Amino acid sequence: MSFFDVLGISGSAMNAQMIRMNTISSNLANVGVISSSEEEAYKAKRPVFRTVYDNFSEQYKATVQVDGIANSDKPNDRRFEPDNPLADENGYIYISNVNSIEEMVDMTIASRSYQSNVEAINTAKKLVLNTLRLGQ
Amino acid sequence: MPLLQNPFGIHDRALMLRDMKSTIIAANMANADTPNYKARDIDFRDIMQGTGAGQMINTTHNDHMQTVFGAAGGNVLYRVPSSSSLDGNTVEMDVEQAHYADNAMRAQATLTFLNSRIKGIKTALRGE
Numbered sequence: 001m002s003f004f005d006v007l008g009i010s011g012s013a014m015n016a017q018m019i020r021m022n023t024i025s026s027n028l029a030n031v032g033v034i035s036s037s038e039e040e041a042y043k044a045k046r047p048v049f050r051t052v053y054d055n056f057s058e059q060y061k062a063t064v065q066v067d068g069i070a071n072s073d074k075p076n077d078r079r080f081e082p083d084n085p086l087a088d089e090n091g092y093i094y095i096s097n098v099n100s101i102e103e104m105v106d107m108t109i110a111s112r113s114y115q116s117n118v119e120a121i122n123t124a125k126k127l128v129l130n131t132l133r134l135g136q
Numbered sequence: 137m138p139l140l141q142n143p144f145g146i147h148d149r150a151l152m153l154r155d156m157k158s159t160i161i162a163a164n165m166a167n168a169d170t171p172n173y174k175a176r177d178i179d180f181r182d183i184m185q186g187t188g189a190g191q192m193i194n195t196t197h198n199d200h201m202q203t204v205f206g207a208a209g210g211n212v213l214y215r216v217p218s219s220s221s222l223d224g225n226t227v228e229m230d231v232e233q234a235h236y237a238d239n240a241m242r243a244q245a246t247l248t249f250l251n252s253r254i255k256g257i258k259t260a261l262r263g264e
Contacts, residue, residue, distance in 0.1 A: 002156055002158070009166045010162050049167075049169055062163035062166065064166050123240045131151075
């Protein structure tokens with residue numbers, strides 16, 4: 001019965017959205033963090049989502065998998081602060097490239113997606129229970 | 137006596153299709169943020185009437201059970217989005233949610249029909 005498959009599919013999406021929420025928290029925690037070189041500076045992290053098809057049955061059971069976490073390639077801002085103990089030999093410090101507004105928007109989308117999947121599971125659960133009670 | 141030869145009428149088949157449709161729409165909602173995912177769906181009426189690209193598997197005996205695997209083959213179509221997105225994803229969350237709710241409601245209706253059929257048969261068999 002594939003009402004049960006809904007649990008697996010929506011569950012995988014909830015897991016993926018949770019990983020996304022975690023990367024967003026890491027990013028928000030690192031807003032404005034400075035370091036002494038561009039390589040060391042914090043780069044915003046983004047999860048990479050991929051669709052995984054269940055080849056055994058049919059191609060319509062599409063779960064989500066997080067393939068990895070990618071770093072944003074937006075260049076880090078640098079600021080001239082020769083007094084800062086972290087400044088490099090030219091007096092620059094490098095700031096993390098997290099845009100907190102982008103992150104907040106992303107967080108709202110992630111939490112909405114999570115909620116939709118929870119609703120899907122709840123509905124499927126009701127239908128499964130009603131099917132099991134058939135004829136009683 | 138047709139009621140006992142085919143006690144569930146079309147409703148068992150309908151429930152299997154509702155079941156399959158809910159899986160497909162759940163997969164769409166799950167992949168709402170996956171780049172390049174294309175939203176899919178089935179045409180319920182086409183499969184029920186057997187007029188779609190594929191149809192319910194042909195049975196050679198009345199006691200053979202219908203499966204949805206036969207129906208799934210060529211019948212899972214792609215949804216046409218009302219607007220395109222930059223990442224190639226064609227899932228529109230609100231559309232999918234509406235479809236999912238509609239499908240769940242109709243599945244619930246089918247379950248109610250099945251339930252009343254079973255109750256009717258039970259009453260008929262008891263002869264009370």
